[in-house]
Amino acid sequence: MKRLLTHARILTMKKGDSPVRDGYLLMNGDTIAQVGEGNPPSDWDEVTDMKGRLILPGFINTHGHAAMTLLRGYADDLPLQTWLEDKMWPIEGKFGPRQVKWGTSLAVIEMIRGGTTCFADMYDHMEEVARVVEETGIRASLCRGVIGLGNEAEREAKRRESVRFVRDWDGQADGRISAMMAPHAPYTCPPAYIEAIVADAAEANVPIHIHLSETRAEVEQNVKDYGLRPVEHLRRLGVFDRPALVAHAVHVTKEEIGILAEHGVKVSHNPGSNLKLGSGIAPVPTMLKRGLRPSLGTDSAASNNNLDMLEEIRLAALIHKGAHMDPEAVPAETALEMGTLYGAESLFWDHEIGTLEPGKKADLISLDLDGAHMQPPHDLLSHVVYAAGSADVQDVFVNGRPLMRNRELLTIDEERVKFEAKEAYREVAP
Ligand SMILES: CSC[C@H]1O[C@@H](n2cnc3c(O)ncnc32)[C@H](O)[C@@H]1O
Ligand SMILES: [Zn+2]
Numbered sequence: 001m002k003r004l005l006t007h008a009r010i011l012t013m014k015k016g017d018s019p020v021r022d023g024y025l026l027m028n029g030d031t032i033a034q035v036g037e038g039n040p041p042s043d044w045d046e047v048t049d050m051k052g053r054l055i056l057p058g059f060i061n062t063h064g065h066a067a068m069t070l071l072r073g074y075a076d077d078l079p080l081q082t083w084l085e086d087k088m089w090p091i092e093g094k095f096g097p098r099q100v101k102w103g104t105s106l107a108v109i110e111m112i113r114g115g116t117t118c119f120a121d122m123y124d125h126m127e128e129v130a131r132v133v134e135e136t137g138i139r140a141s142l143c144r145g146v147i148g149l150g151n152e153a154e155r156e157a158k159r160r161e162s163v164r165f166v167r168d169w170d171g172q173a174d175g176r177i178s179a180m181m182a183p184h185a186p187y188t189c190p191p192a193y194i195e196a197i198v199a200d201a202a203e204a205n206v207p208i209h210i211h212l213s214e215t216r217a218e219v220e221q222n223v224k225d226y227g228l229r230p231v232e233h234l235r236r237l238g239v240f241d242r243p244a245l246v247a248h249a250v251h252v253t254k255e256e257i258g259i260l261a262e263h264g265v266k267v268s269h270n271p272g273s274n275l276k277l278g279s280g281i282a283p284v285p286t287m288l289k290r291g292l293r294p295s296l297g298t299d300s301a302a303s304n305n306n307l308d309m310l311e312e313i314r315l316a317a318l319i320h321k322g323a324h325m326d327p328e329a330v331p332a333e334t335a336l337e338m339g340t341l342y343g344a345e346s347l348f349w350d351h352e353i354g355t356l357e358p359g360k361k362a363d364l365i366s367l368d369l370d371g372a373h374m375q376p377p378h379d380l381l382s383h384v385v386y387a388a389g390s391a392d393v394q395d396v397f398v399n400g401r402p403l404m405r406n407r408e409l410l411t412i413d414e415e416r417v418k419f420e421a422k423e424a425y426r427e428v429a430p
Contacts, residue, residue, distance in 0.1 A: 001045050003027045003362075003400065008050035009369065009380060010035060012356040013057050013340050019333075020380050025055055027362040030174070030399035035356055053366040053394060054380055057356055058117025059309035060343025063209075063247040063268035063297025065145075066121045066129060067095065067103030069110065070425045071302035080215050080277045088302065092124075094428040100125035102424040104132045105417040110307045112138060112409060114390035117363040117398045119307075120245070120268070120297065120347055122182045122209055126165050134173040137403050137411045139363060141347040142169065143182035143209050146197070148189040155193055159200065166204045176399060178206075178349065180245070185211040186230045187218050191237055198238045207243035207348055210234070213256075214248035215279045231256040240265050245346050247297060249287075250280045257283065261290045266346035269338065271315040272306075273299030284320050285329045295346035296338045308390050313339040317385050332385040362400035367392045 006024045012035060023037035026044065034041065068088075075087035095103075100123065111119055117138065121129055122145035133140045144162040148155045162181055170179035181201040183189040189197070201208050213219055213230045222230045231252060234240060240263035247268045249260070260267065269282050287294050296312045298304050317335035321327050330338075344354025352361045369377055373387050396404040403411050 001029060004040055004044040004047040005050045005055060006040050006047060009054045011054060011056040011381060013337065014355040014357050027400040030361055032356060032358055032360050032362050034358055050366060052370050054369055055364055055366050057340040057354060058363045058365045058396065059115050059339045061116050061119040061298055061309055062295040062343050062346045063120055063270055063299055065123050065300040066107035067100040067123055068300035068302040069106040070099055070103040070421060072305050074302060080279060081217060083277060091428055097125045097128045099424045099428060101128040101132060102417060102421040104129045106421040107307055108132055108136050108138055109412055109414055109417055112396050112403050113393065114308045114310060115365040115393040115396060116309050117396060118353060130169045130177055133177055137398050137401050139176040139398050141178045141180060143180040145182045145184045147184045148193040159196060163200050163204060166206050170206060174399060180207045180209040182209045186222055186233055194237045198242060201242050207245060208239055209245045212246035212249050213251045216251050219251045231259055235259055243348055250274055250282045252283065254286060257287055257290050261292050267292055267294040268297040268346060269294040269316060270297045270299045271319055272312055273303040277303055281319055281323050285324060293342040293345055294338060295343040309339050310388055310390050313385055332382050335385050336381060363398050365393055366395040368394050
């Protein structure tokens with residue numbers, strides 16, 4: 001099916017393209033066929049006049065735990081370890097497939113409504129997550145997060161489950177699902193366990209996704225337990241010999257950033273969650289100077305407390321300016337790249353998504369340019385980063401398939417999901 005979008009303003013995010021082009025975009029099946037100015041092609045099956053709309057790549061959320069939408073507002077204003085140990089883990093212990101299915105469905109609604117076309121998810125009962133992704137048409141990089149604090153038998157069962165998940169789901173849903181292996185963190189997985197998971201990832205030829213140096217306390221504990229800071233600890237365990245994505249990297253030194261850069265490690269910067277848990281502010285300007293291209297994640301709705309990528313993009317553009325008293329610390333264009341192209345790179349998907357150019361998958365969104373807060377429309381990239389809100393997102397396409405048109409969701413029953421998610425929470429509520 002050929003879908004043509006005409007009379008649009010287009011931000012391709014492709015290096016070398018002018019910031020905004022006026023023209024058309026043609027999708028052929030799941031792929032972008034043309035992005036052009038001037039007269040649009042006449043060979044199409046469906047045409048939409050996009051006057052007053054800006055087309056740009058869909059946002060890519062590179063770290064989160066989707067089903068935790070059920071725990072939004074359940075425990076606020078606590079530091080990470082107390083929040084996890086006293087609040088999250090006890091109630092998550094009661095989660096079953098139903099909680100994951102409906103919590104994830106709720107997250108997918110929120111993400112599509114906010115212009116996210118691809119998300120990374122680390123959780124339990126991942127086949128439920130994969131089915132939601134398959135049915136709703138969104139794209140995702142999924143991993144069974146394993147916490148290795150139980151006994152040997154439990155640990156091994158989780159590891160086998162992760163391997164099985166990768167085998168069953170990597171490349172499924174018309175290629176919209178990719179899989180990773182995910183030891184949760186250095187403080188929840190003993191060294192030998194991490195090494196075993198690295199070996200599994202090598203055998204399955206998939207990347208590793210792990211939390212890293214999110215809090216100062218965690219770094220100090222790692223030094224006490226293993227005599228090493230977490231970056232060197234994971235390097236010695238072979239994690240960085242594989243393609244790897246680390247979430248947070250808040251408490252990393254210049255030398256550690258050097259190690260991450262040397263090994264081509266991808267970083268997911270989660271400014272909203274780091275601020276709310278009081279974890280700190282990641283040294284993103286130093287990472288950028290060192291050649292890293294950090295992407296953006298919301299983390300879960302229990303520590304954020306939403307899944308709004310426009311908000312993360314704006315935070316990324318703002319907080320480093322404030323922290324460094326430098327208005328150039330993270331320019332608007334870089335912040336938007338972090339939410340799009342760098343996201344694709346972080347999920348090892350940049351050959352297919354992240355920019356709008358012929359040959360790439362048609363994962364794109366449109367924003368309404370008509371709102372008072374978008375006037376005058378002279379610098380649209382600036383408006384996306386500093387002025388737009390998720391309610392401006394009008395249309396969402398993934399693999400050329402419309403998931404939302406004019407804010408109407410097409411692949412998911414929002415009222416049913418809201419009802420079932422409340423029920424699913426009620427079943428586990430204290
Ligand atoms: C079993 S994998 C998912 C596991 O991760 C927990 N989690 C959620 N947010 C964070 C965070 O910011 N740092 C570390 N761990 C986090 C979640 O509660 C699940 O137990
Ligand atoms: Zn996390």
